Amino acid sequence: MTPTKIMQFALGPIGAAILGFATLPIITWFFNVEDLGRIAMLQVVLGFSTLFFSLGLDQSYVRDFHESKNRAKLFKTSILPGAFLLLVSLSLILIFNGLLSELVFDVKSSWLSVMVALAILSTFISRFLSLILRMHERGVAFSMSQLLPKFFLLLIIGFYVLAGANKNLENLVYAYVFAAISVSVIFSWNTRFEWSSSLSQKVDFQQLKNLLSFGLPLIWGGVAFWGLTATDKIMIRSLSTYQELGIYSVSVSFAAAATILQSVFSTVWAPTVYKWASNGESMDKVHSVTRYILLCVVIIFCLAGLFSWLVTYLLPSDYADVQWILVSCLGFPLLYTISETTVIGIGLARKTSYSMLASFLALVVNLSGNILLIPMYGASGAAISTCIAFFVFFILRTEFSIYLWNPIPRLGLYAYTSLCVFGAVVSTLYGEKVYVYIQIYWLVMLVSCLFFFKREFKSLLVVMLSKVYSLKVNGK
Structure with a gap:
């Protein structure tokens, strides 16, 4: 594309x-x-x-x-x-x-x-x-x-x-x-x-049978994934109040800005990879795309951690906790997006039962976390639980894909996502108490990207300069 x-x-x-x-x-x-x-x-x-x-x-x-x-x-x-x-x-x-x-x-x-x-x-x-x-x-x-x-x-x-x-x-x-x-x-x-x-x-009933053989396992995987994304709201409704649910839903809505990356990438990624596979093209491109998406994920987490306080100027005082909760709410769209790059082996191998298993195990983590944390922390507990559950979901999808397809470099992948989740949890639970330290944490994370992703930044700079040069030449 x-x-x-x-x-x-x-x-x-x-x-x-x-x-x-x-x-x-x-x-x-x-x-x-x-x-x-x-x-x-x-x-x-x-x-x-x-x-x-x-x-x-x-x-x-x-x-x-x-x-x-x-x-x-x-x-x-x-x-x-x-x-x-x-x-x-x-x-x-x-x-x-x-x-x-x-x-x-x-x-x-x-x-x-x-x-x-x-x-x-x-x-x-x-x-x-x-x-x-x-x-x-x-x-x-x-x-x-x-x-x-x-x-x-x-x-x-x-x-x-x-x-x-x-x-x-x-x-x-x-x-x-x-x-x-x-x-x-x-x-x-x-x-x-x-x-x-x-x-x-x-x-065509024979075609329907073939389609169902691929799609039916996804029913339970889909239900498990729905549970993974909906457990937090359902459990807040059951274990807390509609007021906490309202605060949480607003936090999720602000964090939904990250779904720009998720939506665009998910829309173009699966058709593109399947086209590459059907044309017999090299799959080395997948590793490169994974690093670029990881870079985007880390930057968005850092910027949210540094500037989440801005939402307090937009909302009534009843929503003051949104500035802390929304950082953990980013876990769903961002960790899901990066898992879309690493999970591709499951789709290519047509082993959709592994996707179902990843969703189910992450659902168990989220359900357990919500039961434990919501009574103590309300909406904050739900946000933390969901963020951790999607981290587990990301790791499981990655490891299952490697098992079914090809190995991928993942030390930096796991290190940076772990640091993002850790920072999000601390921001949500203790952000108000350790505000200065958490700001320094996100700033250091952001600066580190310049070194770890220097190859990606160099490539982007080359592309941008070539575009500028092309525009100047065409302008003449």
Whole structure:
């Protein structure tokens, strides 16, 4: 994938992050902490529904896309089983008036249940339609489909503020559901030629069987990964209060700036590596990419540790702890991103059960950590537990990939990620007490990158200078 294509895919996450930063402070000032905690539970449910009802066939679609001679049939065969199962499940649960909203929000409401069901269905459809844009490398369309829902959410929240609308859960849910529906509508329009051509195709049951053989293990791996990312919120709800959950969800939202790296990289990485493999190209490029991603991860951790205090100027006083918690919340997107570079051997070997095992073992770590730490530290305990769990997840994925594929240099990889996790945990627990020392720690870490990654910095400098020279020559 060319740099231009990568930049096109980057527009969406970057723009969405900017709009998210504009929207989040408004929401925290306008709605109460408890309702933000309930919205966090909605996002947990949306994530689970997409992972479970996809049946792993979304991953199968990505894996077989470049090798398929009939991509329209591949798409229909991939989306249909999960869509049917999801529609049946939603129809059954909506029979029980208000049950769905009670499970999600602890509020029994038939209308809120319908809203949640619409959000679930829209998110599922968006997942599969986004894969079409991703695999066809239509970066601008993919990015706009991510950007516009955030824009709509900002417009709705802004309208609430100007109109003096009620600061209640219902209005907040309406805003998020409308954003989810808008995603699916935009994706449907941008992929209308591809999905419409699949309507006339017949499901190939032999192909479905092959797709399921790859994807089915990912159901349990997906559920385990969902648990890994959702255990913190569920356990805060069970062991603490919605106020702590609200503070935690805001911390996660600020840390979501790091998902720019995760989203862009995950979008372009898997298709690129599978294309390299199908073309018989050298896999030495993987090691080089891993070092560049490690460099990005370390820099983001350091900058967050040094400047997290800035968020206190954006939020009400109720959210003062966010500046300490968000550093550990970076563990999920950053450690997951770097694990995507080291785990590639599992995908190439088609041994997806190892991915499931890594997710399950990390889930056990996270569950144990949450049970132990949340009663003592609340949202801070959940952040620490999740950060450590994703560190374990990263190591397991790396070691399993090496076992199934090829060895990779990992001394520096493990050393720097360990130092980042250690710094994040100390910042979250004792940042206020040892503020000066933790600032020095992150600064030393940042400076050390200039020496350990000097080869990468030199390469980047050469590329930048060549671009500048090219622009000058073309300008003449």
